[in-house]
Amino acid sequence: MDVPAVFLWVLFAVWGACFGSFFNVLIYRMPREMSIITPASHCPGCKHKISFWHNIPVLGWLFLGGRCANCKEPISISYPLVEALAALLGFAAAFLAEPSPWQSANLVKSISLFWLFLTLIPIFAIDFKYLLLPDTVTVGGILFGFALSFFEGSIGWLSSLIGIGVCGGGLFLFSVICSKILKKEGMGFGDVKLFAGFGAIMGSELACISLIIGALLALIVIVPYRLLAKKDMKSPLPFGPFLGLGAPVSYLFGKDIIWFFVV
Numbered sequence: 001m002d003v004p005a006v007f008l009w010v011l012f013a014v015w016g017a018c019f020g021s022f023f024n025v026l027i028y029r030m031p032r033e034m035s036i037i038t039p040a041s042h043c044p045g046c047k048h049k050i051s052f053w054h055n056i057p058v059l060g061w062l063f064l065g066g067r068c069a070n071c072k073e074p075i076s077i078s079y080p081l082v083e084a085l086a087a088l089l090g091f092a093a094a095f096l097a098e099p100s101p102w103q104s105a106n107l108v109k110s111i112s113l114f115w116l117f118l119t120l121i122p123i124f125a126i127d128f129k130y131l132l133l134p135d136t137v138t139v140g141g142i143l144f145g146f147a148l149s150f151f152e153g154s155i156g157w158l159s160s161l162i163g164i165g166v167c168g169g170g171l172f173l174f175s176v177i178c179s180k181i182l183k184k185e186g187m188g189f190g191d192v193k194l195f196a197g198f199g200a201i202m203g204s205e206l207a208c209i210s211l212i213i214g215a216l217l218a219l220i221v222i223v224p225y226r227l228l229a230k231k232d233m234k235s236p237l238p239f240g241p242f243l244g245l246g247a248p249v250s251y252l253f254g255k256d257i258i259w260f261f262v263v
């Protein structure tokens with residue numbers, strides 16, 4: 001498909017906002033083990049159903065002046081903020097995939113980055129707080145990556161399949177061995193599924209780079225934080241956010257990183 005990149009910048013910003021709206025639902029409901037489909041969005045205070053117009057990302061909240069249309073209870077500003085952030089990330093995905101506005105857009109690269117950027121929101125919001133990763137994001141990533149691999153310009157279905165096996169299997173084995181040696185629960189299965197999804201999207205080589213970046217980030221952030229906050233070094237660690245941050249970095253620059261260290 002031949003569309004100018006600038007068209008995708010705008011479209012992905014709008015899509016991003018819609019995903020942000022969905023993530024608000026996911027972030028609220030998933031740790032509470034509520035369905036993400038039913039019931040429809042409603043005010044947590046008075047259960048009043050939120051109308052379509054009031055549900056439009058960012059604008060709905062602004063229009064309502066940040067209050068429920070029915071009971072006038074304040075609606076948290078975190079909702080429009082998540083939607084605005086998601087719009088920004090959507091824009092960034094399309095922009096980084098093709099920064100010259102009138103060049104034809106790189107669709108597969110834009111969509112891959114869109115997924116890797118946008119899913120950071122639920123990963124951060126849920127894993128840091130509850131130490132779990134939603135299947136919508138982890139299993140979703142595996143399915144998304146594999147489906148995308150059939151399109152022109154992607155890594156191809158075989159590389160995607162190998163990516164899922166190598167990354168998912170490898171990290172699972174690593175986690176089992178670690179838990180045997182350390183005699184405590186190792187890495188969460190959510191991290192394994194998340195990593196398998198990265199393998200599906202970018203292939204095993206680049207996914208491994210994202211794992212290394214993630215592990216380094218976790219080390220840089222978590223160790224000083226736990227020392228300063230005097231937290232127990234052995235308490236479980238939310239690894240998903242760091243792994244998640246490593247993914248778009250590796251997708252964009254992984255080949256340069258490999259080249260830098262190998263050549």
Ligand SMILES: [Zn+2]
Pocket residue numbers: 043044045046047048068069070071072073
């Ligand atoms: Zn209300």
